[in-house]
Amino acid sequence: MSERKNSQSGHQSLMASTSSFCFLAALLALVSWQAIASDPSPLQDFCVADMHSPVRVNGFACLNPMDVNVDHFFKAAMLDTPRNTQDSKAGSNVTLINVMQLPSLNTLGISIARIDYAPLGENPPHTHPRATEILTVLEGTLYVGFVTSNQNNMNKLFSKVLNKGDVFVFPEGLIHFQFNPNPHQPAVAIAALSSQNPGAITIANAVFGSKPPISDDVLAKAFQVEKGTIDWLQAQFWENNHY
Structure with missing residues (x-):
């Protein structure tokens, strides 16, 4: 036993x-x-993007360090001038400096943008699939917010009114927006993003302005509205303010 x-x-x-x-x-x-x-950490001091290389990688191949000069790290007066917001239906204009404009950003995991808002202008609800964003208000007032994912059926809105000098964070991949509530004064903000090429998916553009369009049967079911409403929305001109 x-x-x-x-x-x-x-x-x-x-x-x-x-x-x-x-x-x-x-x-x-x-x-x-x-x-x-x-993303892997950089394995060298820098990897300036070689835009003409036939090599295709996740990012860009590195330019020969012997061919790199100081101008690869420099962009003159890109963010100091107010941008045109009058031609935008949303009343905003995003000037993004990513690896496409500044090849030295390749592998460094960062980019920057200036955002100009007309009075009552808006940077519409959108996401950055590859980046967290930290926004600083330079001039004016902004109402900003983001919505959490649908875990626990929450989709909770975190929103705040920001004034000059205030800072706000939008977590990676979450839908967020900025709106200038002042009917008389423009606003300006600077945003830093944790990717050399953060991407932008503007929700209305992607859903109602895709090419070819998403079936109106699909969207009518998704939004619980009549197909005529979807057809009207798809017939609108959905512009992209993320230049």
Whole structure:
């Protein structure tokens, strides 16, 4: 009887040990996968983008360091001049400096934008699929906000009225917006983004202005409205203010 109990105890200990090992292995695999899924750290001082290289990678191939000069790191007077907001239906104009305008940003994981808002102008609800954004108001007042994902059926809105010098963060991938509530004064903000090429998906443009258009049956069902409403929305001109 004693031998049988010892055997059972040893078997249970082996099973527990095996289970712990499997859990640890799965945890290590998950951590390793997450590390691989994130952007790698730079492996050199800089990797100025070679826009003419035939090599296709996730980003851009590096220019030969011997061909790099100081002007690859410099852009003259790109963000000091007010931009035209009168020709925008939304009443805003985004001037983005990413790797396409400044090739030295390649692999560095950052970009910057100036946003001009007309009185009552808006940077419409949009997302940056590859970047968190931190916004600083330079002039005027902005009503800003973002909406959380639908975990726990929340879609919670976090919003705030910002004044000159105030700072606000929009987490990566979440729908967010900025609106100038002042009917008489323009506003200006500077945004830093945690990607060399953050991307922008303006919600109304993507949903109602896609080419070819999404089926009105699909959208009518999704938004619980008549197909005629969808057809009208799809017939509008959905401009892109993210130049």
